[in-house]
Amino acid sequence: MTNSTDVLNGTESPNSTVALNSVEIRGLSRAFDGHTVLHDLDLDIREGEFVALLGHSGCGKSTLLRILAGLDDEIGGEVTVPARRSAAFQSPRLLPWLKVWRNVVLGLPGRPDRALAEKALDEVGIAERATVWPKTLSGGQAQRVSLARALVREPELLLLDEPFGALDALTRGRVQQLVAELWQRHGCAILLVTHDVEEALLLADRVLVMDGGRIAHELTVDLPRPRDLTTPDFVTLRARLLDWLGVTRTLEGTPS
Numbered sequence: 001m002t003n004s005t006d007v008l009n010g011t012e013s014p015n016s017t018v019a020l021n022s023v024e025i026r027g028l029s030r031a032f033d034g035h036t037v038l039h040d041l042d043l044d045i046r047e048g049e050f051v052a053l054l055g056h057s058g059c060g061k062s063t064l065l066r067i068l069a070g071l072d073d074e075i076g077g078e079v080t081v082p083a084r085r086s087a088a089f090q091s092p093r094l095l096p097w098l099k100v101w102r103n104v105v106l107g108l109p110g111r112p113d114r115a116l117a118e119k120a121l122d123e124v125g126i127a128e129r130a131t132v133w134p135k136t137l138s139g140g141q142a143q144r145v146s147l148a149r150a151l152v153r154e155p156e157l158l159l160l161d162e163p164f165g166a167l168d169a170l171t172r173g174r175v176q177q178l179v180a181e182l183w184q185r186h187g188c189a190i191l192l193v194t195h196d197v198e199e200a201l202l203l204a205d206r207v208l209v210m211d212g213g214r215i216a217h218e219l220t221v222d223l224p225r226p227r228d229l230t231t232p233d234f235v236t237l238r239a240r241l242l243d244w245l246g247v248t249r250t251l252e253g254t255p256s
Contacts (some may be wrong), residue, residue, distance in 0.1 A: 022046065022049070022081070025078070025079050026079075027042065029076035041077070044095035050189075050190045052191075052201075053207075055210035056195065056246075062161055062194045080164055087158070089146070099133060100118070103149060104121060104149045104152055105149075112119070118130050121145070124151075143167065144175065151186065152249055156188055157188060180202075192196050201229070202227050
């Protein structure tokens with residue numbers, strides 16, 4: 001398959017072939033004021049693969065995502081990503097002076113296409129909110145708009161930076177399920193940055209743990225979907241990830 005790709009520390013390659021990989025990273029480094037955040041990092045993400053990225057605060061997760069999104073190019077090494085990529089963040093970042101549908105198609109070439117926006121909003125379950133102002137949305141609704149804005153660009157790579165972190169538990173579960181359904185429908189590669197071990201295991205094909213600016217651990221999640229967090233296999237994988245993260249659990253199951 002021939003894709004448009006960007007080599008972030010080089011020149012754009014409009015018709016290069018990326019064999020089975022949506023993302024290829026080799027020797028990636030990033031430092032801020034002499035402090036190295038990413039150090040000689042290597043990573044591949046396959047086309048259509050759902051990858052979750054865990055790690056303690058400050059380990060470089062969000063820095064890596066920003067680099068893949070094209071928001072940070074002060075890097076060493078080589079990063080190859082699809083030209084068609086989009087991102088959704090913990091804050092939906094909707095412009096309050098634009099109606100919801102206009103936020104969805106903001107930045108797309110040509111005149112704002114309301115029909116295209118409404119189709120995307122329908123896919124995330126809130127087409128009826130197309131003409132309201134963002135301030136009238138709940139947190140979960142605003143995050144759905146953010147997902148619609150990302151998906152309307154038909155990305156080959158979708159980058160999610162803790163998009164459920166500010167949601168209450170019930171809403172978080174619903175939006176997690178929505179993301180799983182959208183991923184299966186669109187078939188794009190996804191990189192999800194999260195602090196939530198169970199969230200990573202519920203959604204991802206593969207979970208990576210960052211430490212010291214590198215990928216320190218990798219876990220393939222070979223469990224049937226939809227996943228049940230009470231099954232012995234799920235519990236075993238969760239314990240392994242918690243161990244890698246340096247988290248222990250008491251007999252009552254509470255992190256300590």
